[in-house]
Amino acid sequence: MASGWKPHAFRQFILKIHSRCDLACRHCYVYEMADQNWRNQPRRMSEAIAGKVALRIGEHATTHGLTEVDVILHGGEPLLAGPEFIAYVVRAIRREMDTGSVVNVSIQTNGLRLDEEFLKLFEQLGIRVGISLDGDAAAHDRHRLFRDGRGSHALVSEAIGRLSRGRYHGLFSGLLCTIDVRNDPLKTYEALLAFDPPAVDFLLPHGNWSTPPPFRDAGSSSTPYADWLIPIFDRWYRTAETEVRLFTEILRLITGRPSRSESIGLSPALLAVVETDGSIEQSDILKSAYHGAAATPLHVLRDPFDAALRLPSLVARQIGVEALSPVCRECEIVTACGGGLYAHRYDENSGFRNPSVYCPDLFALVSHIHRVFAEDVARMRGNR
Numbered sequence: 071m072a073s074g075w076k077p078h079a080f081r082q083f084i085l086k087i088h089s090r091c092d093l094a095c096r097h098c099y100v101y102e103m104a105d106q107n108w109r110n111q112p113r114r115m116s117e118a119i120a121g122k123v124a125l126r127i128g129e130h131a132t133t134h135g136l137t138e139v140d141v142i143l144h145g146g147e148p149l150l151a152g153p154e155f156i157a158y159v160v161r162a163i164r165r166e167m168d169t170g171s172v173v174n175v176s177i178q179t180n181g182l183r184l185d186e187e188f189l190k191l192f193e194q195l196g197i198r199v200g201i202s203l204d205g206d207a208a209a210h211d212r213h214r215l216f217r218d219g220r221g222s223h224a225l226v227s228e229a230i231g232r233l234s235r236g237r238y239h240g241l242f243s244g245l246l247c248t249i250d251v252r253n254d255p256l257k258t259y260e261a262l263l264a265f266d267p268p269a270v271d272f273l274l275p276h277g278n279w280s281t282p283p284p285f286r287d288a289g290s291s292s293t294p295y296a297d298w299l300i301p302i303f304d305r306w307y308r309t310a311e312t313e314v315r316l317f318t319e320i321l322r323l324i325t326g327r328p329s330r331s332e333s334i335g336l337s338p339a340l341l342a343v344v345e346t347d348g349s350i351e352q353s354d355i356l357k358s359a360y361h362g363a364a365a366t367p368l369h370v371l372r373d374p375f376d377a378a379l380r381l382p383s384l385v386a387r388q389i390g391v392e393a394l395s396p397v398c399r400e401c402e403i404v405t406a407c408g409g410g411l412y413a414h415r416y417d418e419n420s421g422f423r424n425p426s427v428y429c430p431d432l433f434a435l436v437s438h439i440h441r442v443f444a445e446d447v448a449r450m451r452g453n454r
Contacts, residue, residue: 075389077379077380077384077385077388078338078340078379078388079130079133079134079136079340079379080130080139080340080341080342080375080378080379081136081138081139081140081340081341082139082140082141082142082340082341082342083123083127083139083140083141083142083341083342083343083344084142084144084341084342084343084344084354085115085120085123085141085142085143085144085159085343085344086111086115086144086145086146086343086344086345086346086354087114087115087120087143087144087145087148087151087155087156087159087346088113088114088115088145088146088147088148088149088150088151088346089108089111089112089113089114089145089146089345089346090108090113090145090146090147090150091145091146091147091150091180092147092150092180092182092183092216093147093180093182093214093215093216093217093222094215094216094217095180095213095214095215096212096213096215097213097248097250097275097276099276099354099355099357099358100145100146100354100357103276103281103357103358104281104357104358104359104360104361104363105356105357105358105359105360105361105362105363105364106361107345107357107361107362107365108146110347111345111346111347112346112347113150113346114150114151114155114346115151115155115159115344115346115347115348117155117158119344119346119347119348119370119371120155120158120159120162121162122348122370122371123159123162123163123344123348123370124159124162124163124165124166125166126370126374126375127139127141127163127166127167127375128163128166128167128168129166129374129375130374130375130376131167131168131171132168133374133376136171137168137170137171137172138171138172138173138174139167139171139172139173139174140173140174140175140176141160141163141173141174141175141176142175142176142177142178143156143159143175143176143177143178143197144177144178144354145179147179147180147182147183148177148178148179149177149179149182149183149184149188150183153187153188153191156177156191156197157191157195160173160175160195160197161195163175174198175195175196175197175198176197176198176199176200176243177192177197177198177199177200178200178201178202178246179199179200179201179202180201180202180214180222180226181201181202181203181225181226181229181230181233182222182225182226182229184199184201184229184232184233185232186232189232189233189238189241192238192241193237193238193241197241198241198242198243199233199241199242199243200243200244200245200246200271201226201229201230201233201245201246202214202226202245202246202247202248203223203226203227203230203245203246203247203261203262203265204247204248204250204253204258205247205253205257205258205261205262206223206257206258206261207221207223207224208253209250209253209257209258209261210222210223210226211223212250212252212253213248213250214226227265230245230265231265234265234266234267239266242267242268243268243269244267244268244269244270244271244312244313244315245262245265245267245269245270245271246270246271246273247262247270247271247272247273248273248275249272249273249274249275249295249298249299250275250284251284251285251294251295251297251298255298255299255301255302256301256302256305258302259302259305259306263311263312266312267312268312268313269312269313269314269315270312270313270314270315271314271315271316272299272302272314272316273333274295274333274411274414274428274431276355276358276413276414277358277414277427278358278359278413278414278415278416278417278427279415279416279417279418279424279427280416280417280418280419281358282427283414283427283428286427286428286431288427290430291430292430293430293431293433293434293435294431295428295431295435296430296431296432296433296434296435296438297434299316299431299435300434300435300438302314303317303435303438303439303442304442307442315331316331316333316334317439319331319333319334319335320334320406320435320436320439321439321443322335323335323405323406323408324406324436324439324440324443325443329408332353332387332411332412333410333411334406334407334408334410334411334432335405335406335407335408336390336391336404336405336408336409337390337408338387338388338389338390339352339353339384339387339388339412341353342375342378343364344370347369348369348370348371349365349366349368349369349370350366350368350369350370350373350375350377350378351364351365351366352364352365352366352378352383352384352387353387353412353413355411355412355413356412356413358413359413359416359422360416360418363413363416366378366381366383366384368381386412386422387412390408391404393409393422393423394408394409394423395409395415395423395424395425397424397425397429398425401425401433403432403433403436403437403440406436406440407426407432407433407436409425409426410425410426410428410429410432411426414426414427414428415427
């Protein structure tokens with residue numbers, strides 16, 4: 071602050087409108103990892119809390135002169151909140167924004183309950199829909215299971231079909247795929263492309279130095295996740311069949327533009343999370359680190375979102391390179407990697423001031439993409 075730094079306003083608000091889920095995915099950071107606070111949350115956000123959240127978002131936008139914000143309806147499984155409540159939340163937020171302001175609303179769902187009633191509502195309200203799918207039936211059903219062990223691929227595929235075909239395709243924001251390196255990368259990619267998604271997000275499974283992710287030994291220089299992603303990048307770079315956000319963001323970063331994602335790069339974190347009880351939290355991915363990692367002392371009934379902007383834990387995710395470990399600050403790809411996702415840096419003995427547990431993978435992936443792009447640029451210049 072003394073040097074002139076000022077906090078960046080929140081532009082993205084993740085609303086946990088329902089705290090339970092109708093699947094029991096093995097890799098879920100909400101239910102299966104360190105933070106178990108979901109057990110203490112109301113099942114559904116109340117209308118009173120939702121109304122106050124709407125007021126706080128409008129207040130924050132007015133204070134900072136924001137003419138556009140993003141609202142992501144999340145869970146648990148947000149469709150469990152029901153169409154009437156979802157409509158109430160969205161309309162309440164838009165009422166609280168200044169005339170002419172834009173509220174971009176999206177929902178991230180497992181798709182199981184995505185029926186015609188929801189689709190008609192989302193069309194009416196302009197809500198874009200992202201669905202989680204980990205590939206073909208064998209890949210998806212490794213983790214995304216019902217509590218009785220049944221796979222969910224068939225039902226999720228039906229839901230994606232309803233969304234991706236015909237009149238509702240314009241609502242389709244993309245597919246989210248959590249990587250399992252046991253699944254064939256190109257077969258996984260092709261299974262996702264079969265639904266004609268506007269975008270694909272490949273997510274590294276959450277873990278850290280104290281609780282390493284699957285197949286990622288904390289002290290090893292092996293690169294299983296880069297090895298999985300690179301064949302997909304090489305195909306994508308030649309064909310661009312859809313947007314793959316991780317690759318797009320890395321290319322943005324190596325060409326000097328800022329990242330639009332918290333998973334990579336040094337752009338400040340611009341998102342706030344509101345739990346079903348009205349608690350204001352940081353990125354819920356921090357729940358993978360330790361119990362209470364995402365928590366703040368703030369609540370929408372008594373605190374504006376501005377109060378969160380001065381919390382040290384939030385400032386650390388906005389000040390860029392100053393928050394990185396010495397190893398990261400000296401790295402040749404630091405501006406592109408940015409230390410990786412904040413939650414992946416955690417160690418129970420040293421906190422978050424560490425490289426990502428995926429450091430070797432990120433270095434290999436960014437280096438490969440940079441090399442391919444540089445060769446392309448050199449070839450183009452040589453052909454002039």
